[in-house]
Amino acid sequence: MTIHEAYKQPSSGDKAKILKETQVLLAARPAESGFYAKATEEQIKLLGMNELEALTKSDHAHKPLSEIIVQLIEAGHLNKALKLKSDFKVPDKRFWWLKLKALAAAGKWSELDKF
Amino acid sequence: SGTMMMDMSVSLDALREYARKELVDLLNETRGGKVLVLDRQFAGCLSLFAEIQLLKDHGVEKLFYLEGEFEINCQNVIFMVRPQLHLMERIGALIDFQRRRGMSKEYAIIFVPHRTVICEHVLEQQGFLLPNVKLYDYQLDLIPYDADLLSMELHDSFPDVNLKGDHTVLYRIARGIAKLQNLYGTIPSIKGKGEHAKAVADMIVKLRLESFADGDEAVIVPEIDQLVLIDRQVDLVSPVCTPLTYEGLIDELFGIKNAMVEVELETSGDAAPGEEEEKEKKVTQCLNSQDKLFHEVRDMYFMNLGPNLYKKGMDIKGTYEERGNMRQKSTGEMKEFVRKLNILKEDHRSLEFHTNLAKKIKSIIQDVSFRQRINIEQGLLLGHTDEANDYLETCINKQEPLNKILRLLCLKSLCSNGIPKKELDFFRRELLHSYGYETVLTLMNLERLGMFRQQSDRGGDNWKSIKQAFRLINDDIDEENPQDIAYTHCLYAPLSVRLVEKAAKGLWGDVATRKALALLPGPTVDIRQEGTVPVAHGVNRRPVTLVFFIGGCTFAEITALRFMGELIGHEFIIATTKLINGDTLMESIIEVPPPPTEQPPQL
Numbered sequence: 001m002t003i004h005e006a007y008k009q010p011s012s013g014d015k016a017k018i019l020k021e022t023q024v025l026l027a028a029r030p031a032e033s034g035f036y037a038k039a040t041e042e043q044i045k046l047l048g049m050n051e052l053e054a055l056t057k058s059d060h061a062h063k064p065l066s067e068i069i070v071q072l073i074e075a076g077h078l079n080k081a082l083k084l085k086s087d088f089k090v091p092d093k094r095f096w097w098l099k100l101k102a103l104a105a106a107g108k109w110s111e112l113d114k115f
Numbered sequence: 116s117g118t119m120m121m122d123m124s125v126s127l128d129a130l131r132e133y134a135r136k137e138l139v140d141l142l143n144e145t146r147g148g149k150v151l152v153l154d155r156q157f158a159g160c161l162s163l164f165a166e167i168q169l170l171k172d173h174g175v176e177k178l179f180y181l182e183g184e185f186e187i188n189c190q191n192v193i194f195m196v197r198p199q200l201h202l203m204e205r206i207g208a209l210i211d212f213q214r215r216r217g218m219s220k221e222y223a224i225i226f227v228p229h230r231t232v233i234c235e236h237v238l239e240q241q242g243f244l245l246p247n248v249k250l251y252d253y254q255l256d257l258i259p260y261d262a263d264l265l266s267m268e269l270h271d272s273f274p275d276v277n278l279k280g281d282h283t284v285l286y287r288i289a290r291g292i293a294k295l296q297n298l299y300g301t302i303p304s305i306k307g308k309g310e311h312a313k314a315v316a317d318m319i320v321k322l323r324l325e326s327f328a329d330g331d332e333a334v335i336v337p338e339i340d341q342l343v344l345i346d347r348q349v350d351l352v353s354p355v356c357t358p359l360t361y362e363g364l365i366d367e368l369f370g371i372k373n374a375m376v377e378v379e380l381e382t383s384g385d386a387a388p389g390e391e392e393e394k395e396k397k398v399t400q401c402l403n404s405q406d407k408l409f410h411e412v413r414d415m416y417f418m419n420l421g422p423n424l425y426k427k428g429m430d431i432k433g434t435y436e437e438r439g440n441m442r443q444k445s446t447g448e449m450k451e452f453v454r455k456l457n458i459l460k461e462d463h464r465s466l467e468f469h470t471n472l473a474k475k476i477k478s479i480i481q482d483v484s485f486r487q488r489i490n491i492e493q494g495l496l497l498g499h500t501d502e503a504n505d506y507l508e509t510c511i512n513k514q515e516p517l518n519k520i521l522r523l524l525c526l527k528s529l530c531s532n533g534i535p536k537k538e539l540d541f542f543r544r545e546l547l548h549s550y551g552y553e554t555v556l557t558l559m560n561l562e563r564l565g566m567f568r569q570q571s572d573r574g575g576d577n578w579k580s581i582k583q584a585f586r587l588i589n590d591d592i593d594e595e596n597p598q599d600i601a602y603t604h605c606l607y608a609p610l611s612v613r614l615v616e617k618a619a620k621g622l623w624g625d626v627a628t629r630k631a632l633a634l635l636p637g638p639t640v641d642i643r644q645e646g647t648v649p650v651a652h653g654v655n656r657r658p659v660t661l662v663f664f665i666g667g668c669t670f671a672e673i674t675a676l677r678f679m680g681e682l683i684g685h686e687f688i689i690a691t692t693k694l695i696n697g698d699t700l701m702e703s704i705i706e707v708p709p710p711p712t713e714q715p716p717q718l
Contacts, residue, residue: 003553003555003556003708004556004708035539035540035543036555036559039543039544039547039552039555040552040555043547043552046552062551063551064547064548064549064550064551064552065547065548065549066514066548066549088548089544090548091545093508093509093512094508094511094512094545094548094549097509097512097513098512
C-alpha cells in the first residue's frame with residue numbers, strides 16, 4: 001500500500017511525492033475510489049503549504065487539517081485559518097468548534113465572550 | 116484447580132485438565148529447576164487455567180515477562196510465546212544479553228499454538244537455533260475461560276480472517292473442535308451461517324474422515340448434541356450495540372481482560388469522618404462463575420441489579436445477626452454456622468466490591484452523554500437513521516474517540532443498508548479532516564467489510580426484512596421480569612442469538628427459517644455427521660449446543676444465550692475466537708500507519 005509508504009516519510013515533501021503515486025493509482029479506479037482520489041489530492045495540497053509550518057512553529061506532516069486550523073488560531077493567525085476554511089470547504093459548524101477550542105487553549109477569554 | 120460453581124451437565128473440566136496436562140508435560144521436558152519467560156499477553160491466558168502453584172510444582176522457580184533485558188540466575192530457561200516476529204527478536208536480545216555476561220544456559224522455546232517457518236527463520240538468522248535451544252509446540256487452541264465459555268483469545272481474529280484473508284484461524288477452530296470431539300464424542304449435527312462457517316464445517320468433516328482413516332476415532336457417547344457456527348460477518352450489528360446488562364456494561368466501560376477487571380473504586384470504611392475528599396483506589400477483581408454472587412447477577416439487566424444487591428446484603432446481615440442466639444445452639448449447629456460464616460465472609464467481600472462497582476456504573480450511565488448515545492443507537496435500530504446525523508457531526512467536530520464514532524457510523528450504515536452518497540462523502544471528509552488523512556486506510560477497511568458503505572440505488576430495505584424475520588426489535592420488555600433476550604439491549608435482540616434459537620428449537624430446516632436465512636450473507640450449513648453413536652438420553656437431560664462465534668462474540672450475546680437456555684431448557688457451551696465489544700472490534704480494524712522511520716541526517 002503506497003499510503004503506508006508515504007507515512008514512513010518524515011518530511012511533508014517526500015510524503016506528498018508518494019501520495020501523488022497513490023492518487024494516480026486511486027484515480028485509475030474511479031468507480032469505487034473517486035472520493036479517495038480527491039481526498040488524496042487535497043492532502044497533497046495541504047502538505048504543499050509549507051509556509052504554514054513556520055506560522056505554527058510545528059511540523060504538519062502528521063497533523064489533521066482541523067488541528068492545523070486550531071494551531072493557526074491559537075497563534076493568532078485567524079486570517080490564515082479562514083483561508084484554509086475556504087480552501088478546504090470546512091463547514092461553519094466545525095470551524096466554530098475549532099475556534100472555540102483554539103481560543104480556550106490560548107486563554108483568550110475576552111474573545112470567547114463574543115461567541 | 117477449583118471446579119466451577121455453575122451447574123453444567125457437560126463439564127469443561129476435562130478440557131481444562133487436558134490443557135494443564137499438556138503444559139506440565141512440556142515443562143517436564145526440561146529437567147530440574149527452571150525460569151519461565153512469558154510473553155505478557157499469553158501470560159494472561161495462562162492464568163485462566165494454570166495457577167502459579169502448578170508451575171512451581173513442576174520446577175518453575177521464577178517467572179518473567181519477555182520484556183527488556185534482565186539477568187537470569189538459573190541454568191534452564193524456558194520461553195513461552197506466541198509465534199510473533201517481535202517476540203523472536205526479544206528472545207534473541209535476551210539470549211544475547213546472557214551471553215555477553217558470559218552465562219551459558221540451556222534454552223527451550225515453547226510456541227503457542229505452534230512454531231512458524233518465519234519464526235524459525237528469524238531465530239536461525241540471529242544465530243539462535245543452536246543445539247542448546249530446543250523448540251516445542253503447545254497446541255492450545257481453545258482456552259477454558261469459564262464453566263460455559265471457551266475462548267481462543269486471538270486479538271485480531273476478525274481483521275485477520277476478513278481483511279487479510281489469513282485462514283489459519285479457521286483451521287485452528289476446526290482443530291480445536293476436533294479435540295473437543297475427542298473428549299466429548301463426535302457432535303452429530305453441524306449447523307451454521309456464513310462463508311467462514313461453511314469453511315470451518317467442511318474442515319471439521321475432513322479432519323474426522325482423516326482420523327477415521329487412521330482408525331483414531333474414539334467411540335464415545337456424544338455429550339454435545341449440535342454445533343452452531345456463527346460467522347461474525349453475518350451479524351455485525353450486535354457487536355456495535357451498547358449492552359445494558361451488568362457484565363456487558365463492566366466490559367463496555369472498564370474492559371474485561373482474561374476474566375479480570377481493573378477499576379478505580381471508592382474505598383469504603385477507611386476514610387476518617389470529616390475527611391472531605393473521597394479517595395478512589397485501584398481494585399482488581401476476578402469475574403467468573405466461581406464467585407457465587409457474581410454468577411447470580413452478571414446476566415441481569417443493569418437496572419435490576421441494585422435491588423438484588425440490596426437483598427443479598429440483607430440476607431448476609433441476617434446471618435450475622437444469628438450470632439446473637441449462639442448459646443441455644445448444639446455443637447453441630449455451631450459447626451454448621453461457622454462454615455456458613457466463612458462462606459459469608461467471601462460473599463461479603465464480593466458484595467462490597469459489586470455494590471461499589473454498580474454505584475460507579477450507575478453514575479456513568481445516568482449521565483446525559485451516555486443516555487444520549489443510547490437514544491441515538493436505539494433510534495438507528497428502529498429506523499430513524501437521519502436523527503443521528505447532527506449528533507455524529509458534533510462528535511467528529513469535538514474529536515471524540517475515533518472507535519466510538521465509527522461504531523455509531525457503522526450502525527447507521529448497517530441499519531439503513533448503506534449511506535446515501537452525499538452523506539457518506541460528508542462524513543468521510545469530516546473524519547479525514549479531523550482525524551488525519553491516514554484515516555483513509557481505516558475507512559477502506561470498513562468499506563471492504565461492508566460495515567460502512569454507499570447505499571445502492573437498487574435493492575429494497577434488506578435490514579428491515581431481517582429485523583422482521585428474526586424479531587430483532589422488541590419494545591415491549593418487562594424490565595423487572597424480562598421474558599425475551601432483547602432485554603440485553605433493552606430493545607434489540609442479538610441477531611446471532613436469534614439464529615442459534617432457530618437451531619436449538621429444531622427449526623433450522625423450516626421453510627420460513629430458510630427464507631429468513633437467505634436474507635443474510637453467505638451459505639447456510641446443515642450437516643449430519645454420519646455414523647456417530649446416539650446421544651445419551653439421561654433423565655432430565657437437557658440438549659447441549661456448542662455455539663462457535665468465528666470472529667468474536669460479546670458479553671451481551673453470551674448473556675442472551677444463557678437466558679435463552681433457561682427459557683427453553685437447553686444448555687449452551689459458548690466458544691469464540693475472542694471476547695469483543697464495539698470498541699475493541701473497531702480498534703482491531705482501525706489502521707495506524709507506522710511512524711516515520713528515523714533517517715540519518717542528510718549530508
